[in-house]
Amino acid sequence: MGRIKTNDTTSRREIIIQKAATLFKEKGFKAASMRELADIVGVEAASLYNHIKNKNELLNIICFDVANRYMQMIAEIETEKKSSLEKIEKLLRFHITGMVKHFDEVYVSDREWKHLEEPYLANLQAQRRAYRKRIAAIIDDGIKKKEIKKIDASTAVLIMLHAVSGIESWHRSKAKINGKELEENMVSILVSGLKK
Amino acid sequence: MGRIKTNDTTSRREIIIQKAATLFKEKGFKAASMRELADIVGVEAASLYNHIKNKNELLNIICFDVANRYMQMIAEIETEKKSSLEKIEKLLRFHITGMVKHFDEVYVSDREWKHLEEPYLANLQAQRRAYRKRIAAIIDDGIKKKEIKKIDASTAVLIMLHAVSGIESWHRSKAKINGKELEENMVSILVSGLKK
DNA sequence: ACTTGTTACTAACAATTGTTAGCATATTTT
DNA sequence: AAAATATGCTAACAATTGTTAGTAACAAGT
Incomplete structure (x- = not known):
């Protein structure tokens, strides 16, 4: 899908965390899936794990x-x-x-x-x-x-x-x-x- | 496991609903599973569906x-x-x-x-x-x-x-x-x- | 240009999920 | 006692889940 865009002040990790917060707010933690988060971030689910533990x-x-x-x-x-x-x-x-x-x-x-x-x-x-x-x-x-x-x-x-x-x-x-x-x-x- | 005990004022259906409310409160709706609810009610998961739609x-x-x-x-x-x-x-x-x-x-x-x-x-x-x-x-x-x-x-x-x-x-x-x-x-x- | 670390992808896994089908056993009604 | 209904069980299903392994492409430092 391509890589996550970063500006200089915000790391890829931080982008993921921000989007996760929004997603968790909307769906609830349990109902939000990693694949959905990946979609929003613009990447495959597995790729998230290069930036976060789980x-x-x-x-x-x-x-x-x-x-x-x-x-x-x-x-x-x-x-x-x-x-x-x-x-x-x-x-x-x-x-x-x-x-x-x-x-x-x-x-x-x-x-x-x-x-x-x-x-x-x-x-x-x-x-x-x-x-x-x-x-x-x-x-x-x-x-x-x-x-x-x-x-x-x-x-x-x-x-x-x-x-x-x-x-x-x-x-x-x-x-x-x-x-x-x-x-x-x-x-x-x-x-x-x-x-x- | 045996059947759900009822007193005269509370139907089996109502018992399930009550226990569901408690379970949903504790775990959240998504995190609560039907098998867990069944356990609490004292019955197999499939049996719940005799009383509720889903x-x-x-x-x-x-x-x-x-x-x-x-x-x-x-x-x-x-x-x-x-x-x-x-x-x-x-x-x-x-x-x-x-x-x-x-x-x-x-x-x-x-x-x-x-x-x-x-x-x-x-x-x-x-x-x-x-x-x-x-x-x-x-x-x-x-x-x-x-x-x-x-x-x-x-x-x-x-x-x-x-x-x-x-x-x-x-x-x-x-x-x-x-x-x-x-x-x-x-x-x-x-x-x-x-x-x- | 070469090496090294970073980031992404595909494919697959084991586990868990809600739910249904088919059948057995109670209980209630006739 | 027979028939009908209510309730339970086992087994299985398809889908979705988080996560890992292995590998390819990219970026940065030398």
Whole structure:
């Protein structure tokens, strides 16, 4: 079929990963076949294996890319001198813009992590749990300092994160408001829902 | 292996559907095999076909069961004499308790509808779009009557519905608060996020 | 020009998939 | 007790799956 086109910044491997993310998003990991991915990339299925170890490696990369981005951001936020509510707002905005920008990856990481194999599965789950705990800690801190109303922090985290993942249906819809507006609306509803 | 045990209220068919919902939730529709389902039911794979047409029928039933429950509720709410905010709160509570009670079904319907086949796929999508529109209409009405702050209604709907689907991770977690508490926390955050 | 590593192809594999046909055994109805 | 229906089993099917082996063409470095 010919070889995969690369520009200088993106390796063949990275092209495959990107197209895989899109395909996995559309069909689901299990329903997406390597032959289909190969077709999209413009190559025979076997050729993919010159660039990646196997199908599951693709999912690993996608999921941990996303997880690592989040971990980096929460670490940054924790060190900042901001009120708890400001921290939550910053994180929320990060999630929203991240969802709009890296939609395919985030979507796949959110919905298809089940199909990771050990030890990656256990690993990612632990990372996600830890992540949610760190957000909950910020909220609990805000409650103690009376910036945030007295609620169950982990419930608040759950609402926040899943509300953001709802951007999926915004992404699909035709009559879209623009990304910035979406962000302001979400922040308005969620942040004022927490405020005392 | 022996025949499927039934009590008087639940047919063999219904047992299969229930177990299918649980299996689809755990593995995902595509990754779940009929042989595995048969194992769980306690029967050979071929025997399932005495009760159901095929694998996809199982998914159809699960998805439309859930959708129909929602449609019935929104119709009921629309006729009631309540403020918009009260209507939204009622709907929210219905979704929360529904998620806690029919967890497997709702989860599968939310995450696995992609694997429906036409015409069921188009059908369910249309139904879901219509459902969201009817909720948005209630919110817009509330905005006009100045009970609800001026926000994009479809964004609010999206937040609500996806926040509820976050109960999934509550379901998985060990250190759970109880269902009633969860409900009050969610309502508190989301309803006050809408209030003017 | 020659060598070396990269990338692609064809062909094939073993495993798993959903599903059907044909037949046996229960259970219910007559 | 006989007939009819419901439910189960074994065996097999065609299709699809991820992946590997072996080999040819290409690109880059010398």
